[in-house]
Amino acid sequence: MTLFTNAVESIQIGVEDLSKNDDRRVLSAVRNVHAGVLLLCKEKLRRLSPDDEILLAQRFEPQPNDKGEVAIEGVGRNTVGADDIKKRFKTFHVALDWKRFDGMADIRHHMEHSYFKGSRKRARQAVADAFLVIRQLLVEALQEDPLKTLGPECWTALLENADLFAAELQACQVTLKSVRWDTEAAARALPDFACPSCRSSLVRQRDPNNKSQPNAALICAACGESAELGPVLSLAFDETFGAQGHIAVKDGGEPPISTCPECSEETYVVKEGRCAACDFTLPEDAACAICGSGLSAEDYYEHDGLCSYHAHVASKDD
Ligand SMILES: [Zn+2]
Ligand SMILES: [Zn+2]
Ligand SMILES: [Zn+2]
Numbered sequence: 001m002t003l004f005t006n007a008v009e010s011i012q013i014g015v016e017d018l019s020k021n022d023d024r025r026v027l028s029a030v031r032n033v034h035a036g037v038l039l040l041c042k043e044k045l046r047r048l049s050p051d052d053e054i055l056l057a058q059r060f061e062p063q064p065n066d067k068g069e070v071a072i073e074g075v076g077r078n079t080v081g082a083d084d085i086k087k088r089f090k091t092f093h094v095a096l097d098w099k100r101f102d103g104m105a106d107i108r109h110h111m112e113h114s115y116f117k118g119s120r121k122r123a124r125q126a127v128a129d130a131f132l133v134i135r136q137l138l139v140e141a142l143q144e145d146p147l148k149t150l151g152p153e154c155w156t157a158l159l160e161n162a163d164l165f166a167a168e169l170q171a172c173q174v175t176l177k178s179v180r181w182d183t184e185a186a187a188r189a190l191p192d193f194a195c196p197s198c199r200s201s202l203v204r205q206r207d208p209n210n211k212s213q214p215n216a217a218l219i220c221a222a223c224g225e226s227a228e229l230g231p232v233l234s235l236a237f238d239e240t241f242g243a244q245g246h247i248a249v250k251d252g253g254e255p256p257i258s259t260c261p262e263c264s265e266e267t268y269v270v271k272e273g274r275c276a277a278c279d280f281t282l283p284e285d286a287a288c289a290i291c292g293s294g295l296s297a298e299d300y301y302e303h304d305g306l307c308s309y310h311a312h313v314a315s316k317d318d
Contacts, residue, residue, distance in 0.1 A: 003046055007039030011134060012154045018120070018127055019157055026123045030108050033130045037104065040137045041085045041096075047142070048092055055088060056080060094141050100129040106199050114198065114223075121168060122200050122222040128165035131158045172204035172221055179205065182213045183276040185237065185257070185269040192239035195220035196231040203227055214279075230265035230277040237266060237276070261301035268297055 001009075014032030017025040045055040054060060057074025058081070065071040080088065082105065089096055107126040138146045147155045173190065181187040193203045200222035210216055218227040237257045245255035260268040262280035274281040286295040288307035295307060303311035 003039060004043045007036050007043055008149055009036075010039060011036030011130075011150060014127070015154045015157045015161075018123055018161065023120065026120055027111050030104075030111055030123050030126045033127050034104055034108050037101070037130050037133055037137070038082065038085070040134065040142070041089070042080065044094060044137065044141045045080065045085070045088055048088075048094075058084060096136060096141070097133055100133050103199075104129040104133065110197075110199050119198075119222050121202055122198055124161055124165045124168070125200055125202070125222070127158070128162045131162045134158070168221065169201055172202050175205040175208040176203070178208070178211055179213055179216050180211055181276075183269050183272050183274060185241070185272060186213075186233060186276040189233065189236040189240040192236040193232055194235050194239075195223060195225065195227055196235060197225040197227070198223040203232060230263055230267060233277050234266040258297070261298050270297075273297075 010032050014029045014034075014036060017029035017032060042056055046053050049055040052074075054072060054074055056079050057076070058078035059075045060072050061075050062070050063073045082101075086098065086101075104126045107122060107129075111122060111126075134150075135146055138144045138149055150158070176190050176193060194201050195203050198220060200220055202221035203218055204221055206217040206219050206226075207215075213229075216229065218229060218232060219225070220227055241256045245257060248255045254270055256270055257266055258268045258270060259266055260275040260278060260280055263275060263278040265275075265277050267277040268275045268280070273284065280297070280301070282295070282297045282300055286300045286305070287293060288295060288299075288310055289305050290310045291307060293307050295305070299306070299308055299311070306314060
């Protein structure tokens with residue numbers, strides 16, 4: 001069996017697993033579809049290789065060949081893993097939706113390592129992510145027709161799953177959009193809300209009619225766990241503002257989000273001077289009582305209204 005047929009069959013079996021009304025096959029659905037996606041990536045690397053499948057090897061080294069010339073040869077039996085696939089795709093300018101690629105792997109990982117495995121909703125998201133990656137791989141990278149390659153049954157099931165997931169996600173997001181969030185940052189991060197227990201995006205308000213942030217109780221529609229706002233926002237901010245934060249730090253600037261001195265979550269919004277998760281606020285005129293210099297949230301909270309220098313001096317006087 002070729003690598004390509006192997007990939008296609010893995011995806012077909014996974015989709016079949018998901019369509020069976022059997023919770024025991026939910027994990028196997030995610031595993032098979034994920035394996036199929038990795039195999040499609042490998043097929044692309046195989047096609048990019050000159051004639052020896054060299055790009056599938058995890059490691060290669062220069063070796064002398066029969067004619068005494070230098071040849072690059074694969075070493076060992078290991079084939080590329082997800083990290084190498086990413087690196088090689090980037091090197092060879094093959095575009096792929098890495099956010100969804102990672103999202104799908106993340107859900108698989110959480111499903112495999114948690115006690116509660118049988119949630120169709122949870123699997124739906126992984127397969128919906130996979131669907132977009134599969135389409136991109138087939139159409140753009142491999143120039144194959146998805147309908148012909150996967151067969152009408154599998155392709156239609158993937159489309160329907162994506163629609164179902166989109167509808168579930170929409171229903172959850174509506175309950176979050178009706179809240180008057182205390183910070184703009186939280187409102188902006190809504191599309192990135194995810195369950196801290198299972199990483200599903202199906203986070204919703206318990207009471208869809210509630211409008212106030214302090215009364216908002218969140219629950220995950222995929223695993224059924226209730227979710228604290230702090231960890232949910234912390235995860236979401238990492239997605240929404242993470243890249244911006246890395247750039248700011250690299251340029252010696254201040255990241256948009258920092259640790260809240262009161263609740264210790266990564267939810268303090270620097271620009272807005274307040275924490276998005278708890279009620280900690282930095283007064284606008286927060287300044288050192290001795291030298292008058294502006295205070296960071298941390299100084300204000302930890303040093304009783306003194307800058308770190310004067311807090312240090314004061315502690316010596318005691
Ligand atoms: Zn969950
Ligand atoms: Zn806080
Ligand atoms: Zn001072």
